[in-house]
Amino acid sequence: MRQKLARVIGGVAMLALVAGGTACSSSSSDEASGGDACGSKIGFFGALTGSSAALGINERNGVKLAVDKYNKENADCKVELVELDSQGSPDQAPGLAQKAIDDTKILGIVGPAYSGESEAAGPLFNEAGLVTITPSATNPTLATKSWKTFFRAVGNDLSQGPAAGVYIKNVMKADRVYVIDDQSAYGQGLADEVKKVLGAAVVGSDKVQGEGKQTEFSAVVTKVKTANVKAVFYGGYYQEAGLIRKQLSAAGVTAPLVAGDGVNDGAYITSAGQAAAEGTILTCPCQPAAEARGTFTADYKALNGVDPGTYSDTAFDAANILLAGIKAGKTDRAGLLEFVKGYSGEGVAASYKFVEGGELDPAQVKVWAFKVTGGKVVPDQEIPKS
Structure with missing residues (x-):
């Protein structure tokens, strides 16, 4: 039976209401999806150094805010953020993707941030069954590769x-x-x-x-x-x-x-x-960051010391989708992938529902x-x- 979701706009991450205890309990839901959530990781994959780093840092900071909020609400069962600095280079992407794949605690990726690195890393993520939600890679062909692990939180x-x-x-x-x-x-x-x-x-x-x-x-x-x-x-x-x-x-x-x-x-x-x-x-293909719902802008600045930039809010939302799945007990890669595939909910930047190829529902694109x-x-x- 599908879990019901509760979204606190601009506040805590989009958390699933899990019946019968916390995400760390050994419930039947946990057992079916591969274990408990404690010690799980999500990754951010994008440029944090190099000539294209500014957009990547915007996004990383949005993901960091989502994880920070989640961990404050789940202090006894935290999720770790792993930063994967691609330098925006397709040449770096395959090795970095393999590094993420080899860490079995990483259940999902926010990114890759750019289209070229997405093309290079996508086949590896697909083969490994590691779900990715890009907040910014907009090349349309990415959704035509038959990758079952690719999802896009913005228009193409x-x-x-x-x-x-x-x-x-x-x-x-x-x-x-x-x-x-x-x-x-x-x-x-x-x-x-x-x-x-x-x-x-x-x-x-x-x-x-x-x-x-x-x-x-x-x-x-x-x-x-x-x-x-x-x-x-x-x-x-x-x-x-x-x-x-x-x-x-x-x-x-x-x-x-x-x-x-x-x-x-x-x-x-x-x-x-x-x-x-x-x-x-x-x-x-995004709204102004200042248009983000709720307290997102203030919370982002309080944590990061700067105002949100382009794709800070979509990265925050992408991370929250992954975190909602983990909270719902989807604590292996296959379970989290299925959760994202069937996800429908509200974020601070948009409403999210994915259609064929992992594209964001066109009705939600601005x-x-x-x-x-x-x-x-x-x-x-x-x-x-x-």
């Missing part, structure tokens, strides 16, 4: 890319656009979706290298300047986006830069410089545009889905 680029294109076309009314991507699974996929919406308005496109491999972009800057565009779209991450924006401005290109959630972080402003970054439009204003990334507007 089939929602974000078209929305970015709609914003450029209908809000900015830009009829000459240059599109650049970093050749990553995420960046190229997002750029391709934008191109589909803009059609003939795309007057040029180019590719650069991501992952900190390129810092000088004069060739593409010259092409953009020559094309006399009204907007530039970049598919990739914040470090390169900031440098491109900085070099565009230095060359006299005033057309605004538009980019996706991989750039939606204050670190982009640092990379570009405040003056150059001003007016940049950043999209995200895409927002943010704008760099006065040196900060601030909400601009929710973008219509079509």
Whole structure:
């Protein structure tokens, strides 16, 4: 029989109401799912160092808050958080995934955070039956791999890319656009979706290298300047986006830069410089972190010393789904996987129910545009889905 769930908005994690005692008791529920919850672990898999670390740290801090709250409510039966620093690199991902798989106490993973590392690690997690909930990897193809362990807590680029294109076309009314991507699974996929919406308005496109491999972009800057565009779209991450924006401005290109959630972080402003970054439009298949329900924002800042950033709230929710399963007695990997597959509930960022391929129910997906204003990334507007 399915356990009933109780959700305290912005407070304790989404905890299952387990009849007959605590999660540490040797109830029949525990025995059926492989043991007791005490000593169980969940992992966070994402960049905590390197050029893409800012978004990963946002997410890790959200997971840390969820675990901290859970452990305060379950002081006699705590869950441990294991941090798996991928540096945002697909090359690092398989070894890191195997490290998580080999630790049999790890029952679920929040992450991987990025699409490239998700592609590299996904087959291993699937083979091991280790459930993953990514708070931010948005490449649509991740849900087409027949991985039974893959779940996504946000919309994919089939929602974000078209929305970015709609914003450029209908809000900015830009009829000459240059599109650049970093050749990553995420960046190229997002750029391709934008191109589909803009059609003939795309007057040029180019590719650069991501992952900190390129810092000088004069060739593409010259092409953009020559094309006399009204907007530039970049598919990739914040470090390169900031440098491109900085070099565009230095060359006299005033057309605004538009980019996706991989750039939606204050670190982009640092990379570009405040003056150059001003007016940049950043999209995200997520709501503003300040819109998170309940006391999440205050609790996050109290624990981490900073305000929540992009995907802090979705990472918090993803962790709480895993913790709810552990609380419900799903204390082996197979049991927790089945729990997540059938999960339906409310978080601080959204309502969660997973459909085919592990995708978030499309009815729950929202895409927002943010704008760099006065040196900060601030909400601009929710973008219509079509």
